[in-house]
Amino acid sequence: MTVTFDHAQERARPGACPACNVAPAAEHLAELPKDATLMLSLPGIHCAGCISGVEKALRGIPGVKEARVNLTLRRAAVEAEPGVTPDDLTQVLEAAGYEAHELDPGVLATTAADRAGRDLLMRLAVAFFAMMNVMLLSVAVWAGAEGVTRDMMHWISAGIAIPAVIFSGQPFYLSAWSALRGGRLNMDVPITLAIVLAVGTSLYETTQSGEHAYFDAAIALCTFLLAGRYLDHRTRASARSAAQELAALEVPRAVRILSDGTEETVAASDLAVGDIVRVKPGGRIPVDGVVTEGQSELDRSLMTGESLPVYAGPGQVVSAGEVNLTGPLLVQVQAAGRDTSLHRIADLVAVAESGRSNYNSLADRAAKLYAPGVHILSVVAAVGWYIGTQDLRVSLNIAAAVLIITCPCALGLAVPAVTTAASGRLFRKGLLIKKGTALERLAEADTVVFDKTGTLTTGTPDPVGLEDLPEGDLRVALALAEVSSHPLADALAVALRARGLQPATVTDLVERPGYGVEGLWHDKPVRLGRAAWLGAEAPDMTASFLKIGDQAPRTVRFTDTLREGAEETVAALKADGKRVILISGDTKGAVTRFAGRMGIDEVIAEALPEEKAALVADLAAEGAKVLMVGDGLNDTAALAAAHVSISPASALDAARTASDMVLMGRSLAPIGDAVTTSVSAAKRIHENFSIATVYNVLAVPLAVAGLATPLIAALAMSLSSITVSLNALRLR
Amino acid sequence: MDILGLLIPVSLFLGLLGLAFFFWMLRRGQFDDPDGDANRILSEDYDDKPKK
Numbered sequence: 179m180t181v182t183f184d185h186a187q188e189r190a191r192p193g194a195c196p197a198c199n200v201a202p203a204a205e206h207l208a209e210l211p212k213d214a215t216l217m218l219s220l221p222g223i224h225c226a227g228c229i230s231g232v233e234k235a236l237r238g239i240p241g242v243k244e245a246r247v248n249l250t251l252r253r254a255a256v257e258a259e260p261g262v263t264p265d266d267l268t269q270v271l272e273a274a275g276y277e278a279h280e281l282d283p284g285v286l287a288t289t290a291a292d293r294a295g296r297d298l299l300m301r302l303a304v305a306f307f308a309m310m311n312v313m314l315l316s317v318a319v320w321a322g323a324e325g326v327t328r329d330m331m332h333w334i335s336a337g338i339a340i341p342a343v344i345f346s347g348q349p350f351y352l353s354a355w356s357a358l359r360g361g362r363l364n365m366d367v368p369i370t371l372a373i374v375l376a377v378g379t380s381l382y383e384t385t386q387s388g389e390h391a392y393f394d395a396a397i398a399l400c401t402f403l404l405a406g407r408y409l410d411h412r413t414r415a416s417a418r419s420a421a422q423e424l425a426a427l428e429v430p431r432a433v434r435i436l437s438d439g440t441e442e443t444v445a446a447s448d449l450a451v452g453d454i455v456r457v458k459p460g461g462r463i464p465v466d467g468v469v470t471e472g473q474s475e476l477d478r479s480l481m482t483g484e485s486l487p488v489y490a491g492p493g494q495v496v497s498a499g500e501v502n503l504t505g506p507l508l509v510q511v512q513a514a515g516r517d518t519s520l521h522r523i524a525d526l527v528a529v530a531e532s533g534r535s536n537y538n539s540l541a542d543r544a545a546k547l548y549a550p551g552v553h554i555l556s557v558v559a560a561v562g563w564y565i566g567t568q569d570l571r572v573s574l575n576i577a578a579a580v581l582i583i584t585c586p587c588a589l590g591l592a593v594p595a596v597t598t599a600a601s602g603r604l605f606r607k608g609l610l611i612k613k614g615t616a617l618e619r620l621a622e623a624d625t626v627v628f629d630k631t632g633t634l635t636t637g638t639p640d641p642v643g644l645e646d647l648p649e650g651d652l653r654v655a656l657a658l659a660e661v662s663s664h665p666l667a668d669a670l671a672v673a674l675r676a677r678g679l680q681p682a683t684v685t686d687l688v689e690r691p692g693y694g695v696e697g698l699w700h701d702k703p704v705r706l707g708r709a710a711w712l713g714a715e716a717p718d719m720t721a722s723f724l725k726i727g728d729q730a731p732r733t734v735r736f737t738d739t740l741r742e743g744a745e746e747t748v749a750a751l752k753a754d755g756k757r758v759i760l761i762s763g764d765t766k767g768a769v770t771r772f773a774g775r776m777g778i779d780e781v782i783a784e785a786l787p788e789e790k791a792a793l794v795a796d797l798a799a800e801g802a803k804v805l806m807v808g809d810g811l812n813d814t815a816a817l818a819a820a821h822v823s824i825s826p827a828s829a830l831d832a833a834r835t836a837s838d839m840v841l842m843g844r845s846l847a848p849i850g851d852a853v854t855t856s857v858s859a860a861k862r863i864h865e866n867f868s869i870a871t872v873y874n875v876l877a878v879p880l881a882v883a884g885l886a887t888p889l890i891a892a893l894a895m896s897l898s899s900i901t902v903s904l905n906a907l908r909l910r
Numbered sequence: 911m912d913i914l915g916l917l918i919p920v921s922l923f924l925g926l927l928g929l930a931f932f933f934w935m936l937r938r939g940q941f942d943d944p945d946g947d948a949n950r951i952l953s954e955d956y957d958d959k960p961k962k
Contacts, residue, residue, distance in 0.1 A: 226949035249946030296936055303936075307929045311922060327914075334918060 216256040216264050219279045235274040298408045301346040305401040308342030316394040320889045332384040332391045339393040347400050365545040368552050372581035379578040395582045395891045402587045402899045410594035413601050432464040449514035457502045466513040469494045473691040474505035504664050505691025539615045541593040556580040559882045579886040583877045588898040592866035595906035600859040609848040616838035619822040621860035622803045626751050629808035630762035635738035639669045642735050655724050657681035658695045658706035666722045702727035743847030748776050750850040761785050791815035866902045873898040
């Protein structure tokens with residue numbers, strides 16, 4: 179087979195990596211033909227059957243050339259002709275029984291190739307290869323090779339270890355250099371110093387035909403630490419790509435009305451001030467603007483936490499993120515894209531977040547104690563031995579031995595090994611950890627603040643007290659409710675159908691957007707809708723009204739549907755001795771009633787977004803470590819201000835960005851698991867630090883006393899690293 | 911002991927070969943979907959377009 183391609187074009191495109199520039203043919207081979215690459219998210223797939231099922235279904239669609247599922251990322255990449263739309267694909271997959279969502283390839287592009295991960299893996303492979311070979315040679319030395327043979331072994335070891343250490347240790351050298359330049363000390367400084375000193379003195383020893391060459395220890399150090407670094411990277415990379423995937427789930431599009439009356443679909447970011455956009459019922463408003471035409475109701479719960487829909491008509495100011503419920507609306511754009519209030523709040527959150535990054539992880543705190551201690555110890559040992567023996571070579575050797583034997587292999591592995599195990603476990607349960615130190619902070623949390631709408635509840639209403647109404651009325655209500663797609667009507671229709679009722683024969687059904695539904699039943703006008711429209715008095719809870727003829731309007735009350743696992747989670751947290759607080763932007767009556775149902779004693783109702791953030795700040799000032807759980811735009815400031823925060827996948831992008839962890843599924847139950855896991859993870863990390871300390875206490879005197887042969891150094895180092903990793907695995 | 915003069919270069923060469931092979935696999939993206947690859951061997955379909 180021959181591969182032909184245009185060389186000029188090939189050269190014009192920058193290579194994906196340095197090696198690709200050297201070997202352009204490889205890059206050409208690695209690239210799939212460019213038609214349209216569509217990305218789908220498949221949260222439900224988990225087995226071999228799903229892979230072939232999805233691929234078969236996709237390949238069966240006309241126009242699809244190639245489909246490939248990535249089970250690790252739960253995604254499918256589809257190569258298709260330009261005419262194929264993502265909707266076609268998701269519909270076919272839904273029909274085949276797989277949940278599928280379109281992803282925005284533009285947002286995902288940055289995570290497509292995990293350059294840093296590959297780089298680390300490559301360095302790890304080199305270090306591992308060198309370690310294995312050097313160890314093999316070292317075994318000969320340990321077994322008692324003498325004289326010329328030993329020197330030869332040492333020289334070959336040097337030949338392998340020095341280039342390997344120079345190449346694979348780069349991440350440490352760079353990080354240590356940037357820390358030193360900034361006048362700080364981090365864990366990489368003693369690592370770099372130990373490697374440089376070990377290789378340097380070993381090389382000197384080798385030229386002098388000495389006994390103690392630490393090439394094996396230096397390269398083993400590199401290998402173990404790179405393994406820790408790679409584990410750390412993997413944890414964060416999977417979280418980052420999943421978080422971006424959530425952001426990519428919302429492909430913001432808008433329907434723009436042109437001056438000649440035609441419609442076109444454009445990206446929300448392309449809208450300009452003054453454009454008119456059409457928002458269909460059920461759609462999210464893409465811009466800040468003013469309603470010019472149409473009547474409807476708006477669901478503002480994500481913005482304000484209010485569960486009752488708000489009436490919208492011409493002149494009404496609307497904000498991006500609100501959901502249009504009943505009628506089509508035309509909205510004149512006042513601010514779009516980055517300028518919308520939604521985006522401005524998201525930007526504010528980014529500022530608030532930088533404050534929290536001051537949190538010092540356990541590893542950093544350990545390094546602060548550790549690095550100076552080790553350096554002082556090795557300098558003291560070197561000076562002491564020089565005074566004692568007047569031999570610079572011996573004293574330098576001792577200093578190198580101290581640095582190698584204390585070098586934080588175990589410390590470097592202690593945290594990444596535990597967090598990788600813990601976040602893997604939580605990921606399988608449906609909780610995604612976005613920030614590196616989130617688990618440590620969650621373990622410290624003692625107060626839990628819940629938002630109500632959208633967090634403890636799903637935001638969908640549930641009718642109550644239906645049994646108090648006569649059956650005939652209910653049948654009329656069912657007939658009326660089935661016409662509308664308003665969430666209250668939807669919920670009512672579902673509940674009535676579930677009771678086995680058949681709709682009454684109601685004629686001339688018309689939906690009045692923003693008001694309700696009306697029709698004729700036995701020549702009597704019947705109406706289902708909001709209080710003001712029917713002349714009823716509005717109660718302090720979510721309700722809909724039914725009016726038949728001249729009768730007094732009947733009230734159908736609604737409560738919020740609990741989110742799956744909500745009651746269990748609250749009960750588990752309370753049993754754990756945590757203080758649980760409910761905060762909501764909703765009315766006092768609704769919130770108190772709801773809190774009673776959940777068994778929460780502390781309630782704050784009608785809270786504005788700033789008040790939520792202020793409450794969290796007050797609690798923090800009192801010394802509480804707050805876990806905030808919320809989903810709306812009104813929660814984002816509080817999420818960012820809290821010690822640690824969790825938001826459900828259904829939350830607004832801004833809220834998810836602000837939180838440390840994201841629930842992938844519908845259930846709240848993983849929160850309880852996360853708290854338990856985080857506590858045991860923190861325990862494991864502390865245990866690992868203790869193991870490392872005990873080992874140092876045992877080994878350092880040996881090194882200072884000049885008894886640490888290269889064999890003892892290598893053994894002690896490997897042993898502590900393996901113990902620490904095994905201890906972390908107990909968490910799985 | 912002379913045999914060491916032969917065995918050490920041979921073992922190094924084989925090790926380097928393995929390393930080069932690993933780099934090649936890494937470059938070809940064979941470690942991009944470990945879960946999927948573990949499951950694909952169970953599938954009956956013949957994968958005639960393995961991932962490049």
